[in-house]
Amino acid sequence: MNWNNQRSASDLAKQEDINSLGKLPKHVAIIMDGNGRWATEKGMPRIAGHKAGMESVREIVKTSSQIGIKYLTLYAFSIENWKRPATEVTGLMSILEQYLRSEIDELHENGVRLHTIGKLSSLPKMVQKLLKESIERTSDNQGLNLTLALSYSGRWDIVRAVQMIGLDVRRGKISPEDISESLFSSYLQTANLPDADFMIRTSGEMRLSNFLLWEVAYGEIYISNKYWPEFRSDDLYLALQNYMNRERRYGMTSSQIVNQAQNEKHSNYLQKMMNVLKK
Ligand code: FPP
Helix, strand or coil: CCHHHHCCHHHHHHHHHHHHCCCCCCEEEEECCCHHHHHHHCCCCHHHHHHHHHHHHHHHHHHHHHHCCCEEEEEEEECHHHHCCHHHHHHHHHHHHHHHHHHHHHHHHCCCEEEEECCHHHCCHHHHHHHHHHHHHCCCCCCCEEEEEEEECHHHHHHHHHHHHHHHHHCCCCCHHHCCHHHHHHCCCCCCCCCCCEEEECCCCCCCCCCCCCCCCCCEEEECCCCHHHCCHHHHHHHHHHHHCCCCCCCCCHHHHHHHHHHHHHHHHHHHHHHHHHC
């Protein structure tokens, strides 16, 4: 099923509107929160909330790919989540297995490249095997980079990076003076992802919950009051519109940012003219 041929006129119009607002965030990261509360409020077991959450994952992945987002990272299971009741953990692992089995063909057909971050060795063997196969199968794809954070936590990755840097210093591969922000980033599991520009959290909670702590340093944060199972394309459009109307200052002043944008526009124009003259 080709997602681009599947768009309704209304989705197409909304997606074009968003693209016309300017630069999309390169890397959108989502804390998919509120599955349990959604189910409990409906008198259902918590696992029913996770199952419904899988439908939101399907829709948001498809819509992100249609809009042209290059990186989407979903917080699907944290290291802290292992402390949940065994039945919920087993249920979540089987939902993940189901998702990989049922979605991989469509993801592949639509150019999605799958990645993971986290302590994968803690996951059930079958999930590890499916992930490995899916990552290999989609490794040449050029569309959306979908990263599933599984048994992941930001502090865990930072500590792991520090240990590896320590080892490389001991082996003489690097010296302490070589340690810079970019060298440090290259030791993280997210080394091949750009920093997270835009972090969305559902269910109205305002916490980072140990997600991409280093990578979101200058990211914009957006909180949706919807529970994750209710978060669908229209909610993503709203979030993106909100992001695209913000001014990202990276510690500078507003007028510096305006000047920078004008200079960039001017040099792009000059470059274009040079190319025309060269022809
Ligand atoms: C947080 O909600 C959500 C999770 C711990 C799991 C997220 C998993 C899914 C959406 C399932 C499908 C995922 C993939 C990648 C196929 P919560 O249970 O903590 O909600 P609560 O705060 O209301 O209890």
